[in-house]
Amino acid sequence: MHTSKFSTDEVFKSRQDLIDWVQKLGRSLGYIIVIKRSRKNRSGVMSKVILICDRGGKYRGTGSSSRHTGTKKMNCPFELVGKYSSMRECWTLKVICEKHNHEPAEDMEGHPYAMRLTENEVRLVEDLSRKNVKPRDILSTLKEQNPNNVSTLRTIYNARRKFWATEHEGRTQMQVVMSFLQEEGYMHEARTNKSNELEDLFFIHPISMEMWRAFPHVLLMDATYKTNRYKMPLLEIDGVTSTNMTFCIAFVFMNKEKEPNYTWALNCLKKTIDGYASPRVIITDRELALMKACTNVFPDAKQLLCRWHIYQSILRKCRPSITSHQSWNFFYKAWTSLVESQTEETYKFNLAQVEEILLEYQGVLDYLNEVA
Template sequence: MEGHPYAQRLSDNEFCLVAELFRMNMAPRDILSVIKQHFPNNVSSLSTIYNAIKKIRMMETGGKSPMQVLMSILHSSGYTYYYTTATSNELENLFFIHPISFNIWRAYPHVLIIDATYKTNRYKMPFVKIVGVTSTSKTFCIAFAFIHDETTVRYEWVLNCLKLTLGECMLPRVIVTDREMALINACRGVFPDAARLFCRWHIRHNIIDKWKRSFKRKDDWTAFYDLWTLLEGSSTLKTYTGYYKQLESFLKRLNLTRDGNCGYRAFAVSLMGNEQYYENIRYEMKEELQNKPEFYKSMFDRGIKSLKASLCYVRSPCPPEYWMMMPHAGILIANRFGVIVHSLSMSESSTIFPFWMGPEEFQEIRVLTIALVNCENHYVTVELQGDYPMPPVTGYFHDRYITTSAARWKEVYKERFEQFIQFNRREADFVDLND
């Protein structure tokens, strides 16, 4: 009978002890050990304890699901909370703040640290944790949220809920995140005036995971990481600048392989003012491609597969087969940001206009220029001034793909295109007598 389920049942006293230990957050394996110590004749197994815990939970929750229990607690305990549901009445997003956290948050709204964990709960919903910092550099939990997916729209909903709790208080001045592009874009939209920083912990681990293999010698890696640690711990701008110059000089001496993202970095400089946002550029291009999949598939034909692969590649260094593709990338940039793109190289130069809107629909026309240099394997940002000659329009800018208003771009810049043709003819007439 010892191995039979009937013999393994818990007595009333044993069940009460299991309930008491469970409420003390003791692990099931430890609960079983305590039961056997108090009741030497007990022959229960670990599965018996798990079944008892399940029964205890059902008794305490009255048959409610964990999410229903959470909603009840939020309501009865005075939490500030917001939620949205789908058409089937299923919970999509849930945001909540503890009453004490609410008061501390309104007193210290200056710094936000935001991170999300994925698939760590039974519903497989991303869980967002928002942390604040007091004037004594102590962190405190501000708010938590369950969201349906990790998209910009969901993160914007969370941040707007957070913004509602501030009322007339000061908005955050600094927001610290990891490299989650959807979260970064949401922060830019909801709190545009806040400075955005990357989490030091994530940066350090990315350096170890992605850069360590770039060093051929262990001594070089150790020297680099020591310099990086000093740079990271700088307490003043002067010391930071000094360590930065040392680190820059050290990397130049090593002549490490480029990461292959120079094209995206060049666009990041032009559009966002800093090359560190190159992943944002890749994300925006991917969004543009996904918003009009059939249109771009018909336009790029066989090239669409390679384009998707290059936009989805996130490792560093990036191999040549995943480098930015032109003019494909320029077309996505022009349409996504509503700008004119010039692509310059020794082999082929082109101009790319927005496909959906014409010149009359813009109050201000922005022009981005990137050039392929160093034997055509490195992109840089170029600033053209005055009424410069414009390279010819890309062949993709065809009547079957563009709107009627967009076709006006060719008329507006017709003279500049002719200047470029004349310029090239003069270059062709030039003969180097030293050849």
């Protein structure tokens, strides 16, 4: 026995009210109802809407259309017609066929149509995205406002992508970045190759610029390789305040980790402070191309190796030779005192200690000599 749920004497104030009512009822029964066609009357006013099941329409196998919507068309006969009466100034609903040729969906979650955002929800996503709200938090806001919302994180990401695309219409990703840097007051410089592709990009935040001018004496440089989504090496240049706090000065995206790229980056950095001061100490991670570039651009600065990187290197090269845990601790203690020597005298004393320990480990001595 088939009971008619869609037959109604109800009248709707607008076409949208009618569609909302039908779709809501459809969803509660486990079906997605979509607009097949809308018609205008002779005066150009919307007067008719044909609503069908999303499984309606011709079955096209695994053709591109069904793959695109994620729904299989299977000629479901379900069909309703909404009509506008200009006499009564309202919309009414007529059932053409209320049967489906398939089972209702048990769970609407994950259904592409059910996940679609309403116009207001799209606006909310845009608004929150502009305020840098995280997608996860946007999603929970949506669900708070509308408990029936079955969107997933993917829905939010897609909505955002669409919105950024129109926002940045007609501009390349690079142009967007450049105008962002411009608008936010970053000091920046870029260079391109012959085919006008970006090679290197250097930028400093305005606050970093102030800090850099106040504390120009020590530079820390660290290149991270291929960790960002553009697979470009990123050089981070930090400074140190008088209270031993590190702060970020500049970032450089580089096309290659080669000496000319580093030299270009350091020259950009030098230009930003020329006439104020010059760094006196530069600490790097023993990246040879970078060290060479430092010598080119800041010949007067003393170059030191970062203690953390030295330790990593010692761990890698020396730990295998010093096998017992006790000997290693002993060596490491002596090594730390050596590194922390405050005067030349204590340095010499500590060095002698380390050398004595290492008499037993020729491989380690060779390595340390090589580093020094």
